[in-house]
Amino acid sequence: MSEEFNRFYYHQTFPDDDQLRNTSGGAATFPHSGYNTFTFYTDSSVNGQQMFDPTSYVNFTDFLHGSADYSSFKDSEKPAVEAVYGGEIPATLNSLGSSSASEAAEDDGYLNKGKKKKKMAEDGEGSSKKEVKAKKKKEKKQREPRFAFMTKSEVDHLDDGYRWRKYGQKAVKNSPYPRSYYRCSTEKCPVKKRLERSFIDTSIVITAYEGQHNHNQPAPRRGDMAGMFAPPSMLVPPLPQLQENQSFPPELLVQIPHQHLYSYNGSSTNNLYHQPQTLIQHQQFHQFTDHGLLQDIYNSSCVPKQQHRDFHILQ
DNA sequence: CGGCTTTGACCTGCGC
DNA sequence: GCGCAGGTCAAAGCCG
Numbered sequence: 001m002s003e004e005f006n007r008f009y010y011h012q013t014f015p016d017d018d019q020l021r022n023t024s025g026g027a028a029t030f031p032h033s034g035y036n037t038f039t040f041y042t043d044s045s046v047n048g049q050q051m052f053d054p055t056s057y058v059n060f061t062d063f064l065h066g067s068a069d070y071s072s073f074k075d076s077e078k079p080a081v082e083a084v085y086g087g088e089i090p091a092t093l094n095s096l097g098s099s100s101a102s103e104a105a106e107d108d109g110y111l112n113k114g115k116k117k118k119k120m121a122e123d124g125e126g127s128s129k130k131e132v133k134a135k136k137k138k139e140k141k142q143r144e145p146r147f148a149f150m151t152k153s154e155v156d157h158l159d160d161g162y163r164w165r166k167y168g169q170k171a172v173k174n175s176p177y178p179r180s181y182y183r184c185s186t187e188k189c190p191v192k193k194r195l196e197r198s199f200i201d202t203s204i205v206i207t208a209y210e211g212q213h214n215h216n217q218p219a220p221r222r223g224d225m226a227g228m229f230a231p232p233s234m235l236v237p238p239l240p241q242l243q244e245n246q247s248f249p250p251e252l253l254v255q256i257p258h259q260h261l262y263s264y265n266g267s268s269t270n271n272l273y274h275q276p277q278t279l280i281q282h283q284q285f286h287q288f289t290d291h292g293l294l295q296d297i298y299n300s301s302c303v304p305k306q307q308h309r310d311f312h313i314l315q
Numbered sequence: 316c317g318g319c320t321t322t323g324a325c326c327t328g329c330g331c
Numbered sequence: 332g333c334g335c336a337g338g339t340c341a342a343a344g345c346c347g
Contacts, residue, residue, distance in 0.1 A: 166320055168339055181338070185318085194338095318346090325340075331333085 156180070156195055156205055162213065164193065175199040186215050 157164075163185035172179045177197040184191040191211040198204040 163318095165318080167341090169321075170337065170339095173336065179337085316347105320345075321343085323340105323342100325338105327338080328336090330335090 156197060157182075162186070162191075172196055172199075177202070184213060186213070189214055 157180070164182035165185045166180055167183050168181035169178045170181075175196070177199055179194055179196040182193045182195065189211075191209065191213050193210065194208045196206050198206055
């Protein structure tokens with residue numbers, strides 16, 4: 001895999017569900033473990049490209065397009081792609097955007113109003129608004145890598161070990177449920193997350209993380225029992241045998257009961273109402289349209305807007 | 316009183 | 332240019 005691309009941890013389940021593959025470039029095989037309990041979708045990308053080593057696995061772009069070619073897979077191995085996880089930000093990403101985290105933060109709208117006005121004044125004194133606008137357009141902000149996953153939960157805000165401050169809430173179009181915006185409470189930590197409940201299946205909470213924590217998990221406050229009462233499904237599993245230079249942010253190590261996993265049916269189709277692949281058995285498939293977070297996630301990755309994506313719930 | 320949520324206003328990007 | 336939607340700000344209020 002080229003250094004240009006993010007490192008990916010790629011989990012796929014097989015029909016008999018007794019194998020789990022995890023790859024970051026070269027394929028590494030992990031025995032069946034709790035790690036097939038992730039469901040991630042990511043828009044972390046470099047130059048709009050996002051892929052696995054095409055010689056080993058399907059091209060990630062094709063995967064998102066639903067046009068991945070699985071012909072090289074044996075029938076028994078055709079994956080019900082279950083989870084995709086974007087890992088480290090490659091060094092080359094920094095050169096594409098801002099040169100420092102603080103600058104990135106400013107570009108990303110972290111300036112408060114006072115700072116914004118000040119910056120406007122600084123920028124605007126000698127130059128016209130048009131120029132400022134053009135400049136801003138040129139410096140199109142580079143989004144932090146973002147990860148999203150879906151959890152079957154009655155609780156909206158799942159405890160992930162970090163402290164969060166809610167900074168906004170917005171009504172979501174076509175959804176009775178609002179979207180909540182949180183920022184990591186730790187000073188200078190750029191991580192944000194968004195929570196919204198799926199209106200397709202109201203028992204599903206969609207969580208999207210943006211950025212990476214620059215600190216360890218804070219110690220629980222006095223009287224903070226969240227961790228102590230966290231259900232087993234929320235506990236952080238032991239790390240797999242990842243290679244030295246691989247990272248796996250602990251906040252993403254949230255187990256989701258396997259029967260609640262979402263699955264992407266990797267067959268090549270543009271028909272939203274197509275029949276699921278027969279190799280995936282004993283599943284009820286629900287339509288999962290891409291509004292809200294998912295829509296945003298996929299819009300900002302490489303999926304054409306008019307293309308259908310088929311998501312299904314494994315039950 | 317500190318930390319957090321709520322919520323209306325504001326900013327920004329995008330499509331028409 | 333306008334309107335819409337997403338995202339953010341910040342003052343006010345709540346709570347332990």
